Amino acid sequence: MDASNVELINELLDKDVEIREKIKDEVNEFDKKTRTLCGLLNKIHSTPSDQIPALLTTVHPVLDSCRDTSAAIAELIPPNQCWRWKDMWTNSLRNAVFAATMVHYLESGSLLTLARVGELLGIKEEWSDRFTLSAEDYLHGLINLVNELSRLAVNSVTLGNFEEPIKISTFVKDLFAGFAMLNLKNDALRRRYDSLKYDIKKIEEVVYDVSLRKLAPSAKASAAVHGASA
Structure with missing residues (x-):
């Protein structure tokens, strides 16, 4: 392997490490938010039904803030590399889906569609090759x-x-x-x-x-x- 090839590979590896660390920071933030959401929603099991609306008012701001995290992650992912990195945020994203659908059920008794969940989490169609809700x-x-x-x-x-x-x-x-x-x-x-x-x-x-x-x-x-x- 010649020196120029080694140098190119090292540059690519260093770039991957840099991207991974930046994604990891944003995913950690995403994970904190989803843990908070799950913690707040866990209170429904000990909250009388007439007090559920008040509880949900504390959930909405955290759920809405997930849009910022979605945008931050999408910004970091190179074009056409969603499936290369998605395992890093899969668990957090599924927990966010749970939170969004649970809030909607408690408020309306109905199911939130895939498209509507994507909208609530701020996931845009143009990010399909970088950050998407499968x-x-x-x-x-x-x-x-x-x-x-x-x-x-x-x-x-x-x-x-x-x-x-x-x-x-x-x-x-x-x-x-x-x-x-x-x-x-x-x-x-x-x-x-x-x-x-x-x-x-x-x-x-x-x-x-x-x-x-x-x-x-x-x-x-x-x-x-x-x-x-x-």
């Missing part, structure tokens, strides 16, 4: 959402909110039906999708208990209707 990362974030909702179904009953498990059950079953229509070839994603069955079973057990005891308003109404028609 379908795989979005789906992993949704699985995290279901995992957390199965916990919420249990804890909401403890807090006296007997209607919430029924709402969660309807939402999660609809989401699971959507997953069932996808052609999941990624092994890790497929395994995590299969694990959703345990979350659904857990939620169904809570709903069954609430319905059996006629604790939820909808369960009481249903019982009254059936009683009147008998």
